[in-house]
């Protein structure tokens with residue numbers, strides 16, 4: 001059902017490396033920590049199309065080839081193509097919130 005997105009954006013020079021397929025957020029919304037979505041949805045600096053996150057795409061990326069694991073969670077607007085990044089910078093550190 002879901003088409004595989006193998007297109008590469010042409011204009012980005014420092015291009016993160018996508019890990020796994022892009023998914024539509026509404027398909028997997030129960031698997032996404034709500035804070036990732038609310039950070040985009042509630043950002044008044046973003047266009048309304050970008051804040052409409054449920055139709056946007058989401059995928060993990062490595063910010064560079066040296067990263068062994070994905071360190072970015074990317075939300076890409078399905079209408080204008082702008083990307084919002086969340087980092088996993090605190091993953092595995094003492095400052096990570098406990099579930």
Ligand SMILES: [Zn+2]
Nearest residue numbers: 049050077080
């Ligand atoms: Zn947008």
